[in-house]
Amino acid sequence: MAKVVRKDGDAQAIAEKVLGGDIRAAARLMRGLDDRDPAAVEVLRALFPSTGGAYIVGITGSPGAGKSSITDRLIAHYRKAGKTVGVVAIDPTSPFSGGAILGDRIRMQDHALDPGVFIRSLATRGSLGGLSRSSSDVIRVMDAMGKDVILVETVGVGQDEIDVASLAHTTIVVVVPGMGDDIQAIKAGILEVADVFAINKADRPGVDRTERELRGMIELRHVTMPTDHDSLHRFHATTPAQARADDFTWEPEIVRTIATRDKGFDDLVATIEKHRAHLEKAGGRLAREATRARAEFLAILRERLVASALERIAEEQGELDELATRIARREADPYTLVETIAARLR
Template identity: 45%
Template sequence: MNIEDRLLAGDKIACARLISMLENNDKEAEEILKKLYHKTGKAYIIGVTGSPGAGKSTLTDKMAKKLREAGKKIGILAIDPTSPFTGGAILGDRIRMTDLSLDEGVFIRSMGTRGNLGGLSKATSSAIKVLDIFGCDYIFVETVGVGQSEIDIVKMADTVLMVLVPNMGDDIQAIKAGTMEIADVFAINKSDLDGADKTKLEIEMNLDLNDSKAFRPKVIKVSAIKNKDIDTLLEAIFEHRDYQMRTGNFDIRRINNARQEILDLAKEDLINLIMKKAVENDFLNTIVNEVYKRKLDPYSAKEELLNLLLN
C-alpha cells in the first residue's frame, strides 16, 4: 500500500512520513498533496498563540482531551524554535503531552521554525492539509511565541486563541506586541494567580476602545494545570465558529487565507528563481560589491535582478 492510501486509511506513520517529506521540500510529497487536495477543508483549525511561558502546550493538551471525550479526532502541530545544530524542534511538545501521544485518535507533531519568521514553520500550511486528509476534526496549531511577528497564525487558523497570564511584566502583554487585534478568543491562563481579574478587566477595556470588530472576543479565565474552565473556553471557541458560519465570515476568511497562500508560494518560487539566476556568472556578488562601493544604489540593483529574470 502506498503512502497516500495509508494516509487515507488513518496510518499515523504515513502521516508523520508525509509531513517530514514536506518539511524537506520533497516534490513527491507535493504531488501527493495535489492529488488529495480535494479531500481537505473539513477540519476546523484553531491557532493557539501568546507569550512564551503562558502555558499554551498545557492548555492545548486539556482542550484536546475534552474534544477526545466527545469522540473527535485531533491533530496538534506544535511549532518550536529550531536547534541550530540539528535543524529539529528544540522544545519537543510531545514530551509534555505524553497521555495524548498514546491516543490513537490524536496526532501530535513538533515542527521547528527553521528560521522562518512569523512564529510558524514554513511547512505548517502543508502539514495542516495532511492532518485534514488524515481525518482530523480539529487541528490545533500552537505557535512558537515570538511576539510581534506571530500574526502569521491568522493566515491559517479559523479561530485564533490568544493565551495570556497575569503578572508577566506588561499589564496586557499582547498590546505592545501588536497581536491584540488578531485574537478571536482570549484565555487568561493560571487564573488562580493574583492579578487575573485585573488582566481580564484591562483586556475588556481595550476591547471597548476597539469596537471595529463585528464579533467581540470572549475573555475567559482558565487554569490549564488545574483543568479548570476548559469547557467554558471551548464554548467560547465554538461561539466564534458558529458566528462565522452564520454570517458567512468563515468562507471569506478561508478565501483570504487561500489567496495569501497562493501569493506566498508564488513569492517563494520567484525568489528562488531570481537567486538561481543571480548566482550564475557571479552576478549577485558583482552588483553587491557595486552597491557596497556606492557605484550602484540598492534600488537600481533590485531592478537589474528583476530584469535578469524577465530577460
C-alpha cells in the first residue's frame, strides 16, 4: 500500500485535500484506515471537527429484495436534485455469493463516472466489531468530503449489518410481496430498526397482503417496543438516555416501489425527507448520532485495548495460538490468564 502520509504532506494537508473533495486522497485514506495505519487515523482525527453535515440513510432487508436496485435509484434521484452522494455497500463474507453481488455492483457503476457519487464496498470479513468500525470510518471520510447524502446498503442479513444500518439517521427496510418467509425474517430483528418500509417489486401479486401484514406488525410494535428498544444497542448494557426517544412518536411509513421501472422514488425520497424533518424537530438527529458515536467509541476502545494486551501477551506468555492450544489441553485456564493480564494493565 502507498503510505497515506508521504513526504509531500502531513495529516493536516491530506485532511484539507479530502475536505476539498479530492477523490484520490479520500480513496487512499480509506485504504490506510482499512490497514489501521496510525497516520490515516491521524488524518481522520483532523477531519473530525468538519464532519456531521451528511445525512445518512441505511438500506437493509432480505437477500433478493432489491436493495441494490433501490440504492441505484436513490442515487439517481438525489443526483437529479443536485445533491452529492456517498454509497457504502456492505458485502457478506462468503466468496460463494460473489457472482450476484458483482452484478449489482456493476449496475451501480453507471454512477461511477459521476464525480458527484463516491461508492465504496466493504466486506463483512474481519474482526468482531470490525464492520461497524470500518463503516464508521468510511462514512466519516465521505461526510468530510462534503457528500450531502450517504447511503449505507447492506447485502447480508446478519445482526452486524442490521446494527450498521440501524445507526443511520433514516433506515429503510426493503421487502417484497408474497414472501411469507421474508416477513418471518423481518420479524427476527429488522422490524425494530425500520423508519421506512419499501415494498419493492410492488407490481407482484400479494402486495396488498404484504402491506397489511406490515401494518399489523407496526401496530404490534407499539405494544412491545418500550421494553425492547435497548435490543438495538448490542455494544453495551445501557443506551444514551435520549436515543430513539423519537421512535415513540414516529410511525414507520410504508412506500411501494418498482426499482426496475423507477416507480415510487419521488414518494420514497419525500418520506425520507419527512422522517428527517421529524428527527430534527424532535432532537432525534443528535440522539442517533450520539448512539453511533457511543458504538464507535467502544469499538475503537475495544480494538485498541485488545491490541495492546495481545502485544503484552505475545511478549510474556507466548503467541496466542500456543496459548489457545494450552487452554484446549486444559493446561491453562482462560479466566486466570485474563485476570493476570488485566491486573498487569491496571
